[in-house]
Amino acid sequence: MLLHSLPLIGAGLVAGFLAGLLGIGGGIVTIPALFLVYAEIDVPLEWRMHVAIATSLTIIIATNLSSVWAHNRKGGVDWAIVRDWWWAIAIGAILGSFFAKTLKTVELVYFFATLAAFLAAKMLLPLDRWRIGETLPNGILRFFGPGLIGFFSAVMGIGGGSFSVPYMTLYGVPIHRAVGTAALAGLVISVSAGFGYLFGGWNVEGMPAGSAGFIHLPSAVVVAIAAVIMAPVGAKVAHRLPKRLLSIAFGLFLVLATARLVTAV
Numbered sequence: 001m002l003l004h005s006l007p008l009i010g011a012g013l014v015a016g017f018l019a020g021l022l023g024i025g026g027g028i029v030t031i032p033a034l035f036l037v038y039a040e041i042d043v044p045l046e047w048r049m050h051v052a053i054a055t056s057l058t059i060i061i062a063t064n065l066s067s068v069w070a071h072n073r074k075g076g077v078d079w080a081i082v083r084d085w086w087w088a089i090a091i092g093a094i095l096g097s098f099f100a101k102t103l104k105t106v107e108l109v110y111f112f113a114t115l116a117a118f119l120a121a122k123m124l125l126p127l128d129r130w131r132i133g134e135t136l137p138n139g140i141l142r143f144f145g146p147g148l149i150g151f152f153s154a155v156m157g158i159g160g161g162s163f164s165v166p167y168m169t170l171y172g173v174p175i176h177r178a179v180g181t182a183a184l185a186g187l188v189i190s191v192s193a194g195f196g197y198l199f200g201g202w203n204v205e206g207m208p209a210g211s212a213g214f215i216h217l218p219s220a221v222v223v224a225i226a227a228v229i230m231a232p233v234g235a236k237v238a239h240r241l242p243k244r245l246l247s248i249a250f251g252l253f254l255v256l257a258t259a260r261l262v263t264a265v
Contacts, residue, residue, distance in 0.1 A: 020230070055215050
């Protein structure tokens with residue numbers, strides 16, 4: 001692992017900055033880096049993507065804690081939304097983590113690519129006035145969206161910002177507030193899904209030394225330290241960017257990150 005610390009530190013710095021800037025957990029950046037490193041340390045191909053996803057979720061706990069703290073200082077976190085959503089997000093994330101074990105690496109990647117294409121189009125095109133509604137849904141249906149966000153985020157090993165930020169903006173939540181709130185929602189996702197991957201991979205053979213279930217703890221620590229350092233920097237930059245520029249940055253991020261994942265498998 002010492003030989004591969006440098007690329008992991010670099011991925012952690014970028015992931016932490018994006019966690020603060022865009023309200024994401026940074027998994028879309030760290031997963032390709034982890035996947036390539038695990039190839040070098042002979043993690044079985046059958047489980048390589050699963051280990052990368054599980055470890056990414058563990059890292060996201062640290063990055064989102066730092067990001068939430070930074071956004072909350074600027075009043076950018078809507079705690080009421082997450083208090084209402086948290087249990088639906090958690091259930092979806094746990095179910096998603098167990099479902100992911102049944103999928104192959106290529107299926108995981110292309111599943112995300114399809115969803116990301118639609119989300120990127122929404123953020124890149126001048127659709128700021130396009131709304132599904134002026135407020136978030138009420139009644140029992142209000143838990144459907146958060147549950148799906150938790151499920152798909154856990155399957156892909158991401159903090160959920162790639163889904164929850166566009167979802168909230170479709171219902172009129174300002175982009176800056178959506179980014180900060182997404183970081184808090186991502187914390188719920190990463191903790192819930194992390195437990196799922198921990199137990200789901202507990203008896204799997206061929207895991208590298210230092211693993212707990214599907215989670216590879218040594219690489220998680222290396223990336224998390226670097227990410228935590230940069231998350232407050234990203235949050236500070238986010239609150240200085242115009243609304244439209246932040247939306248474009250988010251859309252471009254989805255396009256580039258998806259392309260990187262596709263080429264990593």
